Amino acid sequence: MVLNTVKDIVRKSSIHVCIVNCGGCNGCDVELVALLSPRYDLEQYGIYVHNNPREADVLLVTGAVTEQWVTNLKRIYDKAPEPKIVVAVGNCPQSGDVFAQEGGKVHAPVSNFIPVDAAIPGCPPRPTEILSAILAVGPDAIAQRGREKK
């Protein structure tokens, strides 16, 4: 019980994020980089961008799944340790946006390949929206999921 409380505090206060660009236009990734700037200051909330799936708590998926990512997306997801949540950033991972048309080589949505916990629409969403979405779903969901696994 005490151990669970301690684990909750730790999980809530230190969230490691990995950005997985599976075939977008790069716009969402730019807005994610902008989150690191002093204006938004992601790290004051205890969120760290490491871009390493092996130490990630949150996978931020951007982009409509392209040919190469059909098999690789699940592999990246499996590499992240439990508990983990997936946040889909932008329109592409949800619907494929403009690329899901005749002639396009995309396999959206992302939820066909890995379970998605939260989605932020927008092309691209504003940094504040991304930040509030990660904070709204991140800490509590990670802590709760950590308890379920016990």
Next chain:
Amino acid sequence: MILPIGPIHPGLKEPLRLKLQLEGEKVIKAEIDYGYVHRGIEKIMEGKTWQKSIYLAERICGICSYEHTQTFAETIEKISGVQAPPRAQYLRVITNELDRIQSHLLANSTFFKTLDHEVLFIHVLDMREYIMDAIELLTGNRVNMGWNVVGGVRMDADESHFKPILEKLDVVEERFPRVRELFAEGPAVALRNKNVGLMTKKEAILGRAVGPIGRASGIKKDYRHDHPTYQDYFDFKTIVRNEGDNYARTLTKFDEIPESISLIRQAIENMPKGDIRTPVNVKSGYAKWQGEAPRGEVAYHIETNGNLIKHISIRTPSIANIDSCAKFMLKDVASVSDAVSTYASADPCIACAERVSITDETGKTVNKDFFEVR
């Protein structure tokens, strides 16, 4: 030993696989695997109307999204034989230069991040936010602006837009010299970058390096000098350096920022009155057009029947720059961390680069046309 880096890696922003061939700690050769973000945009565009295609053109690349729409619109304008009104051309220049400044600042901040120089990284990224504010104020969006239409620009701007933009430029101009000095004259940073990732002028020509990457190796080519708007109304100088190392590439991008700021000031000062959009009766035909994106030359070849796009090919600068980075810059680098920072200094934009491209290692058929592939 071959060390693979990527596609998801702390040092890289976008998915791409770098294969470094190591001898001890030294990197002797590098190879690059593309194809992680190929979406087939040209194929989607074929058979669509040009109104839909300009929307797609914006989503080729998120960082230099603006230049793609401008080049697309100007190609269609050339086919139809019209020119945007002067006020629209001036507004295009303002947005183009704001986009160039934010792209250069982002590229340099990414480079400092790979150097693990957190101070410069944060300073440069903070300056960028002021430019993003200016872009948002003018166009209404931060990244994909939707600012260009065939025949002009979408919205008019007035004094209430220009005054805050000038104030934000003042802030950037005030902070900029200190940040530049931190990089250019800081002994530790300079030592880490001088003579790393060398590319001579001859190699740059062979690799067809464009934009700031080519200009840092001594190729004096800026497509803005060929552009009618810049030729007719604006005055600026091209930044050229001869060293061809990481230091020169970063400083070239830094030094272009004051030039862009001065271009924006010129545009706002001499802003002509009049329409912002001219009606265009799109004719059928074929045309090619080049523009200078933040990373170098963007070229569009469009064949249209007056309504639908029959064939389109797009050449983006990153293809040539990443290729010359793999072949010439990552040839004889002292360590893996230097190799990653060298790669970042070439300002790669993978979303741009996933086009059809012809590469030739012998260098004999350098003049081969990129657009012959259909």
